[in-house]
Amino acid sequence: MSEHPASSAMPSGPFDPAGIVWSRVSPRLATARLLSAGIALAVVVVVAGVLLVVVDHWWPWVLVALVVIDAVWTAVVVPRQVRAIGYAERDDDLLIRKGILFRTLVVVPYGRMQYVDVQAGPLARRMRIAQIQLHTASASTDATIDGLEPAEAERLRDRLASRGEARLAGL
Template sequence: MSAQDSSLTSPFDPAEVVWQPVSPRLVTVRLIPLAIVLGVPLVAGAVAAVLSGIAGLWVVPAVFLLLGVWAAVLVPRQVHAIGYAERDDDLLIRRGVAFRNLVVVPYGRMQFVDVHAGPLDRWAGVAAVQLHTASAASDAAIPGLPPAEAARLRDRLAARGEARLAGL
C-alpha cells in the first residue's frame, strides 16, 4: 500500500462501509434551543445597553451574537458528520467534526433498543434510536432519524440482537 493510499484510510472510515446519514431536520431541532438560550441574553444585553447609554455594554450582546453565528455554522457540520452503518455482525455509529467518534456495537451485546422523541423532535419529524448494552459507558445513539426509519431500525436491531444472543 502506498503512502497516498494509507492516507485515505482512517480508523473512523472503515473500508467498504456505506454510511447512512441522519435527517437534515436535526439541524433545526438543535438550533432552536440554542437560539433561545443565546437570544435571551442577547436581547437583555441590548436592552441594558440602550437603557443605560453605556457603550461598553454592547460587548455583551455582541458576544452572544457571535456565539449564535458560530453555532449556526457548527451545528450543520456536526449533524452532517453523524451517520450509521449496519454490517453483518455489528452496527457502526460515527459523529464529530473536530473530535471524531466511532462506536461499534456488536449485535450480540445489545440488551434492548429504545426509540424516543421529545416535543421538538416530534414537531420536526425526527426520532432517536438508543442502543443499550451491558456496558454502562456505551454511548450508542442515533439522533435525527425519520420516525419510520427509527422504527425499522429498532425492529431490525432487536431481531439481529436476539438472533446473535440465541447463538451463544
C-alpha cells in the first residue's frame, strides 16, 4: 500500500479535500481487471474467428477491428482507473474516491455503518487482493474499496467495524 499526500497547496475542488493523505489500492487490481477483460475479449475473438471461417463476407472483420479497439482502450484506461482509486480514514468518516472522467467522492460516516463485508472471488484470491463493501443505512451508498491487500482489508474491516460500533453506541 503506497500513499501520497494530496496537494495541500492546490486542492482539486470537492474531490481532493486539503490535508488528506490518500491510501492507494494494490496495482494487482489492474492486472485482475485486465485478465477479466482479456477473457471476455478472447471469447469474442473465437466467435469472430469461427465467423471468418464459416461466412465468406467482410463484416466479421468489423468485429475483429472492434475487439482490437476495445483491447487497446481497456489496456490504456484500466491502469489509470486503478490509480485513481483512493481512500482516507478521518476521525468521523471514511472517504472513498474513484474515477478519471466521471469522478466520485463518497463520504461514509462511521456512525451510519451497519456492517462491513470483505469479499474475494477466485481471481482476486489468486491475485492476492480483496474488496471491502460498507453497508450503511442508505441502500444507494456505493461504498466499496476494491483491490486491497488481504492484510489491509482485514485491518480496515476490523477498524471500520469498531469505529462504527463506537459511533453507534454514542447515539
